[in-house]
Amino acid sequence: QVQLQESGPGLVKPSETLSLTCTVSGGSVSSGTYYWSWIRQPPGKGLEWIGYVYYSGSTNYNPSLKSRVTISVDTSKNQFSLKLSSVTAADTAVYYCARLVLWFGELNFFDYWGQGTLVTVSS
Protein backbone atom coordinates (compact mmCIF):
# COMPACT_ATOMS: atom_id res chain seq x y z
CA GLN A 1 0.00 0.00 0.00
CA VAL A 2 1.46 3.34 -1.03
CA GLN A 3 1.63 5.92 1.74
CA LEU A 4 2.63 9.55 1.61
CA GLN A 5 3.54 11.72 4.58
CA GLU A 6 4.07 15.47 4.59
CA SER A 7 6.56 17.08 6.95
CA GLY A 8 7.85 20.57 7.59
CA PRO A 9 7.35 23.69 9.70
CA GLY A 10 3.80 24.53 10.69
CA LEU A 11 4.52 28.23 11.00
CA VAL A 12 6.24 30.46 8.45
CA LYS A 13 6.80 34.20 8.63
CA PRO A 14 5.49 36.52 5.89
CA SER A 15 7.95 37.06 3.01
CA GLU A 16 9.86 33.89 3.89
CA THR A 17 9.95 30.56 2.06
CA LEU A 18 7.63 27.69 2.92
CA SER A 19 9.39 24.32 2.65
CA LEU A 20 7.69 20.93 2.86
CA THR A 21 8.79 17.39 2.16
CA CYS A 22 6.72 14.37 1.21
CA THR A 23 8.09 10.95 2.08
CA VAL A 24 6.77 8.06 0.02
CA SER A 25 6.59 4.50 1.33
CA GLY A 26 5.28 1.35 -0.30
CA GLY A 27 6.21 2.73 -3.71
CA SER A 28 9.02 4.48 -5.52
CA VAL A 29 9.21 8.07 -6.73
CA SER A 30 11.46 6.67 -9.46
CA SER A 31 8.55 4.82 -11.03
CA GLY A 32 8.13 6.11 -14.55
CA THR A 33 4.38 5.63 -14.37
CA TYR A 34 3.60 8.29 -11.80
CA TYR A 35 4.05 11.95 -11.10
CA TRP A 36 4.29 13.52 -7.67
CA SER A 37 2.15 16.48 -6.82
CA TRP A 38 1.33 19.13 -4.24
CA ILE A 39 -2.17 20.40 -3.56
CA ARG A 40 -3.36 22.87 -0.94
CA GLN A 41 -6.58 23.88 0.77
CA PRO A 42 -6.88 27.30 2.43
CA PRO A 43 -9.17 27.36 5.48
CA GLY A 44 -12.81 27.22 4.43
CA LYS A 45 -11.95 26.99 0.74
CA GLY A 46 -11.58 24.32 -1.93
CA LEU A 47 -8.55 22.47 -3.17
CA GLU A 48 -5.93 24.08 -5.39
CA TRP A 49 -3.39 22.17 -7.49
CA ILE A 50 0.11 23.59 -6.96
CA GLY A 51 2.27 21.53 -9.29
CA TYR A 52 3.98 18.23 -9.96
CA VAL A 53 7.40 16.70 -10.48
CA TYR A 54 8.50 13.62 -12.42
CA TYR A 55 11.34 11.38 -11.26
CA SER A 56 13.52 12.91 -13.97
CA GLY A 57 13.09 16.32 -12.37
CA SER A 58 10.74 17.76 -14.96
CA THR A 59 8.00 19.90 -13.47
CA ASN A 60 4.69 21.60 -14.20
CA TYR A 61 3.24 24.36 -12.03
CA ASN A 62 -0.06 26.15 -11.54
CA PRO A 63 0.32 29.38 -13.56
CA SER A 64 -1.00 31.43 -10.63
CA LEU A 65 1.86 30.22 -8.40
CA LYS A 66 4.55 29.50 -10.97
CA SER A 67 6.75 32.48 -10.14
CA ARG A 68 7.05 31.41 -6.49
CA VAL A 69 7.01 27.59 -6.60
CA THR A 70 9.75 25.02 -6.88
CA ILE A 71 9.04 21.28 -6.64
CA SER A 72 11.94 18.87 -6.63
CA VAL A 73 12.51 15.15 -6.21
CA ASP A 74 15.15 13.18 -4.29
CA THR A 75 15.08 9.62 -5.57
CA SER A 76 17.75 8.48 -3.11
CA LYS A 77 15.49 9.36 -0.19
CA ASN A 78 12.22 8.51 -1.97
CA GLN A 79 11.00 12.02 -1.29
CA PHE A 80 9.81 15.07 -3.13
CA SER A 81 9.66 18.62 -1.87
CA LEU A 82 7.83 21.92 -2.20
CA LYS A 83 9.25 25.39 -1.82
CA LEU A 84 6.97 28.43 -1.98
CA SER A 85 8.71 31.78 -1.72
CA SER A 86 7.56 35.20 -0.55
CA VAL A 87 4.62 33.81 1.36
CA THR A 88 1.72 35.89 2.67
CA ALA A 89 -1.26 35.11 4.85
CA ALA A 90 -3.07 33.97 1.70
CA ASP A 91 -0.72 31.00 1.57
CA THR A 92 -2.02 29.69 4.89
CA ALA A 93 -3.46 26.30 4.04
CA VAL A 94 -3.39 22.58 4.57
CA TYR A 95 -0.81 21.26 2.12
CA TYR A 96 -1.23 17.77 0.69
CA CYS A 97 1.15 15.66 -1.32
CA ALA A 98 -0.32 13.14 -3.73
CA ARG A 99 0.58 10.65 -6.44
CA LEU A 100 -0.65 11.75 -9.84
CA VAL A 101 -1.58 9.70 -12.87
CA LEU A 102 -1.55 11.42 -16.23
CA TRP A 103 -3.33 10.47 -19.44
CA PHE A 104 -1.03 11.36 -22.33
CA GLY A 105 0.19 14.38 -20.40
CA GLU A 106 -3.25 15.40 -19.16
CA LEU A 107 -4.33 15.28 -15.51
CA ASN A 108 -6.20 12.05 -14.91
CA PHE A 109 -6.39 11.52 -11.16
CA PHE A 110 -4.60 11.57 -7.82
CA ASP A 111 -4.70 8.02 -6.47
CA TYR A 112 -2.86 8.34 -3.17
CA TRP A 113 -2.71 11.32 -0.86
CA GLY A 114 -1.02 12.26 2.37
CA GLN A 115 -3.09 13.36 5.35
CA GLY A 116 -2.02 16.94 4.89
CA THR A 117 -0.14 19.41 7.04
CA LEU A 118 -1.34 22.83 8.12
CA VAL A 119 1.03 25.67 7.38
CA THR A 120 0.21 29.03 8.89
CA VAL A 121 1.82 32.21 7.63
CA SER A 122 2.09 34.67 10.46
CA SER A 123 4.64 36.85 12.17
Next chain:
Amino acid sequence: QSALTQPASVSGSPGQSITISCTGTSSDVGSYNLVSWYQHHPGKAPKLMIYEVSKRPSGVSNRFSGSKSGNTASLTISGLQAEDEADYYCCSYAGSSTFGIFGGGTKLTVL
Protein backbone atom coordinates in the same frame (compact mmCIF):
# COMPACT_ATOMS: atom_id res chain seq x y z
CA GLN B 1 -9.65 30.13 -14.03
CA SER B 2 -12.43 29.77 -11.45
CA ALA B 3 -12.97 26.65 -9.42
CA LEU B 4 -15.57 24.14 -10.50
CA THR B 5 -18.95 24.80 -8.88
CA GLN B 6 -20.32 22.33 -6.36
CA PRO B 7 -23.21 22.70 -3.92
CA ALA B 8 -21.89 23.57 -0.47
CA SER B 9 -23.92 20.83 1.16
CA VAL B 10 -26.24 17.94 0.47
CA SER B 11 -27.98 15.56 2.83
CA GLY B 12 -29.85 12.31 2.78
CA SER B 13 -31.15 9.57 5.01
CA PRO B 14 -29.60 6.12 5.27
CA GLY B 15 -30.58 3.99 2.29
CA GLN B 16 -31.44 6.95 0.09
CA SER B 17 -29.54 8.18 -2.97
CA ILE B 18 -27.98 11.59 -3.42
CA THR B 19 -26.28 13.32 -6.31
CA ILE B 20 -23.55 15.94 -6.13
CA SER B 21 -23.08 18.15 -9.16
CA CYS B 22 -19.85 19.68 -10.42
CA THR B 23 -20.29 22.43 -12.98
CA GLY B 24 -17.44 23.73 -15.08
CA THR B 25 -17.10 25.18 -18.54
CA SER B 26 -16.37 24.11 -22.09
CA SER B 27 -12.68 24.61 -21.24
CA ASP B 28 -12.58 21.90 -18.60
CA VAL B 29 -15.41 19.49 -17.72
CA GLY B 30 -17.12 19.99 -21.06
CA SER B 31 -14.02 19.23 -23.12
CA TYR B 32 -12.41 16.29 -21.36
CA ASN B 33 -13.54 12.98 -19.91
CA LEU B 34 -10.96 13.45 -17.17
CA VAL B 35 -13.16 14.18 -14.17
CA SER B 36 -12.33 12.58 -10.84
CA TRP B 37 -14.04 12.61 -7.45
CA TYR B 38 -12.51 12.44 -3.98
CA GLN B 39 -13.96 11.63 -0.58
CA HIS B 40 -12.39 13.42 2.35
CA HIS B 41 -12.98 12.66 5.99
CA PRO B 42 -11.44 15.57 7.95
CA GLY B 43 -8.02 14.75 9.29
CA LYS B 44 -7.57 11.84 6.92
CA ALA B 45 -6.09 11.49 3.47
CA PRO B 46 -8.53 12.19 0.63
CA LYS B 47 -9.61 9.05 -1.22
CA LEU B 48 -10.12 8.62 -4.95
CA MET B 49 -13.69 7.45 -5.61
CA ILE B 50 -14.23 7.98 -9.35
CA TYR B 51 -11.90 8.72 -12.26
CA GLU B 52 -12.39 9.33 -15.99
CA VAL B 53 -15.97 10.48 -15.22
CA SER B 54 -17.40 7.09 -14.32
CA LYS B 55 -14.70 4.54 -13.53
CA ARG B 56 -14.32 3.14 -10.02
CA PRO B 57 -10.93 2.22 -8.60
CA SER B 58 -10.56 -1.24 -7.19
CA GLY B 59 -12.01 -1.42 -3.69
CA VAL B 60 -14.50 1.43 -4.08
CA SER B 61 -18.10 0.41 -3.47
CA ASN B 62 -20.38 0.15 -6.48
CA ARG B 63 -22.76 2.41 -4.57
CA PHE B 64 -20.65 5.24 -5.97
CA SER B 65 -21.14 6.17 -9.61
CA GLY B 66 -20.21 9.07 -11.85
CA SER B 67 -21.58 10.65 -14.99
CA LYS B 68 -21.27 13.76 -17.13
CA SER B 69 -23.55 15.83 -19.30
CA GLY B 70 -22.19 18.85 -21.09
CA ASN B 71 -20.26 21.02 -18.65
CA THR B 72 -21.61 19.27 -15.54
CA ALA B 73 -20.29 16.11 -13.92
CA SER B 74 -22.17 14.29 -11.20
CA LEU B 75 -21.40 11.87 -8.40
CA THR B 76 -24.25 9.66 -7.21
CA ILE B 77 -24.16 7.71 -3.98
CA SER B 78 -26.87 5.11 -3.60
CA GLY B 79 -27.87 3.26 -0.45
CA LEU B 80 -26.44 6.00 1.76
CA GLN B 81 -24.54 4.81 4.81
CA ALA B 82 -23.36 6.72 7.86
CA GLU B 83 -19.74 6.22 6.78
CA ASP B 84 -20.42 8.15 3.57
CA GLU B 85 -20.68 11.36 5.57
CA ALA B 86 -17.68 13.36 4.37
CA ASP B 87 -16.59 16.16 2.07
CA TYR B 88 -16.54 15.41 -1.65
CA TYR B 89 -14.45 17.19 -4.28
CA CYS B 90 -14.49 16.99 -8.04
CA CYS B 91 -11.47 17.65 -10.23
CA SER B 92 -11.06 18.13 -13.96
CA TYR B 93 -8.27 18.52 -16.46
CA ALA B 94 -8.52 22.07 -17.78
CA GLY B 95 -6.13 22.24 -20.70
CA SER B 96 -2.38 22.54 -20.91
CA SER B 97 -2.08 26.02 -19.42
CA THR B 98 -4.36 25.69 -16.38
CA PHE B 99 -3.86 21.93 -16.15
CA GLY B 100 -5.97 20.98 -13.13
CA ILE B 101 -8.94 22.53 -11.38
CA PHE B 102 -10.94 21.41 -8.35
CA GLY B 103 -14.43 22.08 -7.13
CA GLY B 104 -15.09 23.98 -3.93
CA GLY B 105 -16.26 20.84 -2.17
CA THR B 106 -19.60 19.49 -0.96
CA LYS B 107 -20.32 18.44 2.60
CA LEU B 108 -22.50 15.34 2.67
CA THR B 109 -24.55 14.83 5.81
CA VAL B 110 -26.22 11.50 6.45
CA LEU B 111 -29.26 12.29 8.58
